[in-house]
Amino acid sequence: MEYSKIKYRPNLFRKENTILKELQANPDIRVMKPDKEGGVVIMDNITYKGKMNHILMDEVTYSSVSNNEVNIAYKRIDNVLEDLYMEGLIDEKTLRFLRVDKPRLPSIFKIPKTHENEKDPPLRPIVSAEESKTLPLAKYVDNKLKQLWVNRKAILKDSWDFLKEITPELFHDELTFITIDINNLFSSIPYREGMDLFEDILFEDTDLTHSEKLVCISLMELVLKYNFFFFKGEFYQQMQDVAMGAACAPTYANLVLAKWEEEYILNSEFATNWTVYKRFLDNIVIFWKGTGELFDEFLVYMKNTTKFLEFTYTLSRDCLQYLDVEIYKADGKFESRVFRKPTFCNSFLHYRSAHPPHCKRNIVKGQYVCGSRMTTSSYDFNKECGLLKEFFLERGYPLDLVGGGGLR
Known part of the structure; x- marks a missing residue:
């Protein structure tokens, strides 16, 4: 044929x-793609707008602003870029790339997380930042810093990267599979604490030049500080946390978490109780060989190392469902197969x-x-x-x- x-x-x-x-x-419904696993979600507009308004009413995270305030902030971004150029930290070609003279104000929308609640799904905020003032800034930071987290041993790139870590000598009949989810990672990293960890890990790196580090810090601050969007004709500014929809958001969050892990987790006294500790963004997987009581102590220790990260966990002696792979024990060894969530479509x-x-x-x-x-x-x-x-x-x-x- x-x-x-x-x-x-x-x-x-x-x-x-x-x-x-x-x-x-x-006009009474909204047709959306779910956050994961494909398919279609139909939600009535009243429910959708109610959920959106409830989220935007959080005055700690969001602030209503005027068009004039947005224009003033955009002028400040131009001034910072001009200063970086005048100080010789960026060249003219980079300046042209970073400047957006006629930006489009990002819009916010939310997609349902059906994998968490199929009947009444919470919404994940997404900001469409195409042609926005801060998009090239975020792209620059992401391009410069991605290698800082990609090469870290504890961070996974994908499921195949994870499977390569599962070797026969790690097998133990009493091994416990543990997954730890970091709740709402992008909306939980405070500005100052996040930037402190971000700067620390940058200045530890030996591949970037000092000028590149200063530029990345300046641009990251602009991306976090001047995160504007509109919804239903109203202008808003995100006052804290990682800028939603920013191209550098995964890189920023990965570096912040990497620094936290290196300071408190990977070299802690509990590290002898696992044979595998890996993380894919906000999902941690551990092969635990210690006792259940020791894991409880480790969990308390984890929570005490941070004021802004919150965790939920699952554990099993029999199988592990992580990313899109399932690991299980059979005949004295690990076996693996493809895993699909119940909401798969x-x-x-x-x-x-x-x-x-x-x-x-x-x-x-x-x-x-x-x-x-x-x-x-x-x-x-x-x-x-x-x-x-x-x-x-x-x-x-x-x-x-x-x-x-x-x-x-």
């Missing part, structure tokens, strides 16, 4: 297209989409390769291939394209 000769048609049936247009024209690209044929072939191949990498037993791999086959057939893929996930 020649896939390049497929005749492409709309991947929605007439009835589905009619329903979609009705939803689009309905099959949202693979539909085969009747007008995307080029090679995109669809690569999606199929990529998913089978991912399944092969993440599963260690033949049984789990064959089960994963069967699931993928069902998912792709459900999305209109021909059997001869998706039936290639063979047995091990």
Whole structure:
């Protein structure tokens, strides 16, 4: 079968297209993509606006501002950039990149976190910062500093990076799998405490020049301080925490947490009680070999090292569900397989989409390769291939394209 000769048609049936247009024209609802796992969430606008207004009423975090205050702040940003140029800390090319003469004020929206509560999901704030005054500043900081956290041993890049750490010699029958979530990380780092940790870890680095460190600190302060957005015609400023939607937000949060971990966690007296301590942004995983009583002491110790981080945890002797992989014990060794949250929704690209044929072939191949990498037993791999086959057939893929996930 020649896939390049497929005749492409709309991947929605007439009835589905009619329903979609009705939803689009309905002013009383909001159709949103959930925070994780794909799918669609429909929420009535009254509920959505109520949740948004409740969040923005937090006067500690947000402040209503005028258009004039925004313009004054933007002028201050230009002045700081001009000072950095006059002091020789940045060149003219960098100055041109960092300056935005006709910025667009970011807008805020929120996406539902259905993985936390499917029936009444809380909302995650997102700021659309494209063409904003601080976007190039955030990009500069992210580009300069990303390597500072990427190369740290305790920080994971992805699930595959995590699996490479799970070696046979780490196995122990009495091992306890522990995951610790840092609650609302981006909205919990206070400005001054965060910047102090940020500056400390920058000045410990030997790869960046002194000038680059000073520029990154100055730009990071501007990104955090002048975080403006609008909602329903009103202007707001985020007064504390990490700037929502900033390109450098994950890098900033990772560096702040890395400094905290290095000072209080990784070299603590409790470090002898684990064989693995890894973190992916705000999700910590630990392979604990100590007693339950010692873990309780460690948890109390963790909480006492910080005034702004809060934690929730899960523990299990049998299996670990972390990122999109599940680790479990079987026959005296670790086994792994693909993990999907209960809120998973099959949202693979539909085969009747007008995307080029090679995109669809690569999606199929990529998913089978991912399944092969993440599963260690033949049984789990064959089960994963069967699931993928069902998912792709459900999305209109021909059997001869998706039936290639063979047995091990």
